[in-house]
Amino acid sequence: MQVRELLKTILVLLRSNVEQWTRLLQAALPDHRIIADLAAAGDAAVPYAVVGKPAPGVLAAIPGLEVLFSVNAGIEGLLESGEVPPGLPIVRMVDEGLAEGMLEWVLATTLAWHRNLFDYRAAQRAGEWRPLAEILARDRRVTVLGAGHLGARVAATLAGIGFQTRVWSRTPKTIAGVQSHHGAPGLEPAVARAEILINLLPLTPATENLIDRTLLSRLAPQAVLINGGRGRHVVDAAVLGALDDGQLRAAVLDVFREEPLPATHPFWTHSGVYLTPHVAALTQATTAVAAIAENLRGFEAGAPLRHVVDLARGY
Numbered sequence: 001m002q003v004r005e006l007l008k009t010i011l012v013l014l015r016s017n018v019e020q021w022t023r024l025l026q027a028a029l030p031d032h033r034i035i036a037d038l039a040a041a042g043d044a045a046v047p048y049a050v051v052g053k054p055a056p057g058v059l060a061a062i063p064g065l066e067v068l069f070s071v072n073a074g075i076e077g078l079l080e081s082g083e084v085p086p087g088l089p090i091v092r093m094v095d096e097g098l099a100e101g102m103l104e105w106v107l108a109t110t111l112a113w114h115r116n117l118f119d120y121r122a123a124q125r126a127g128e129w130r131p132l133a134e135i136l137a138r139d140r141r142v143t144v145l146g147a148g149h150l151g152a153r154v155a156a157t158l159a160g161i162g163f164q165t166r167v168w169s170r171t172p173k174t175i176a177g178v179q180s181h182h183g184a185p186g187l188e189p190a191v192a193r194a195e196i197l198i199n200l201l202p203l204t205p206a207t208e209n210l211i212d213r214t215l216l217s218r219l220a221p222q223a224v225l226i227n228g229g230r231g232r233h234v235v236d237a238a239v240l241g242a243l244d245d246g247q248l249r250a251a252v253l254d255v256f257r258e259e260p261l262p263a264t265h266p267f268w269t270h271s272g273v274y275l276t277p278h279v280a281a282l283t284q285a286t287t288a289v290a291a292i293a294e295n296l297r298g299f300e301a302g303a304p305l306r307h308v309v310d311l312a313r314g315y
């Protein structure tokens with residue numbers, strides 16, 4: 001019992017897969033005590049919590065909380081909830097599984113549009129043999145908004161396939177085969193005449209509603225918008241208007257202002273909208289636990305915590 005009390009406690013505050021997360025964390029961090037219920041802590045401090053969307057009041061009740069590990073890459077929900085005690089470091093999820101998942105989703109959607117698969121499906125349904133002009137990736141302009149853990153990986157892979165690839169980020173990037181633009185002045189040259197626009201930005205006051213009518217009007221006519229970031233990056237009415245007047249050929253949307261997408265939202269029925277239910281990149285417990293464990297072990301050995309959210313930047 002004495003030994004147990006020396007173990008540092010990690011509280012798993014998740015709504016699903018709690019048993020799996022608890023088991024994997026315990027296996028990865030055998031010298032820690034993993035609990036899924038605060039009551040199990042007894043009188044002991046609980047320095048670490050692993051959270052998704054904690055219920056009101058829960059975080060404030062955790063004694064001795066030092067670090068919050070988010071299971072999500074986007075942490076705007078945590079920040080906006082007002083539930084995070086002031087000064088508490090939040091570690092966002094930076095995990096290989098997440099990056100691989102997003103890469104797969106973006107590649108699937110980008111290549112499907114690049115090679116006209118949905119048009120051929122429609123032609124097949126109509127019983128029509130209808131060859132379209134097919135261009136190579138090297139002749140297709142693609143822009144990725146956000147060049148972080150997810151965006152940089154996506155951009156590098158698209159460039160590797162041959163796409164003419166640009167990225168836009170806050171600070172300049174060096175990614176093989178990719179043209180980097182940054183900051184507010186870099187947005188226009190980053191998106192000008194893009195035929196496929198992929199959004200992988202975090203949601204902050206600076207990026208909210210960024211994809212509006214003006215930005216969409218800078219793309220090539222009949223461009224494709226692929227949004228894997230957050231719903232609030234996009235002005236819904238601007239997307240619908242751009243689809244209706246031909247500025248956009250299609251909008252592939254994984255994320256929405258309100259989720260689940262309300263039944264009456266026009267995105268459900270618009271022929272130019274292709275939606276997936278926020279599944280582009282799901283946090284995989286196996287790889288995510290490994291990422292948390294590695295970060296925590298380094299921290300306890302005296303290294304700085306990695307991937308701590310910068311509250312001033314908002315991501």
Ligand SMILES: NC(=O)c1ccc[n+]([C@@H]2O[C@H](COP(=O)([O-])OP(=O)(O)OC[C@H]3O[C@@H](n4cnc5c(N)ncnc54)[C@H](OP(=O)(O)O)[C@@H]3O)[C@@H](O)[C@H]2O)c1
Nearest residue numbers: 073074146147148149150169170171201202206228280281
């Ligand atoms: N749909 C899904 O299933 C799903 C899953 C996971 C994540 N996501 C979304 O993807 C987002 C990105 O994740 P990540 O791990 O790649 O984040 P990240 O590593 O923090 O990268 C964010 C990128 O956005 C850039 N950026 C931020 N604010 C900017 C601004 N005002 N102007 C220009 N560029 C700006 C950053 O620039 P710097 O590099 O210069 O800092 C960075 O390149 C998450 O925040 C989340 O919203 C969605």
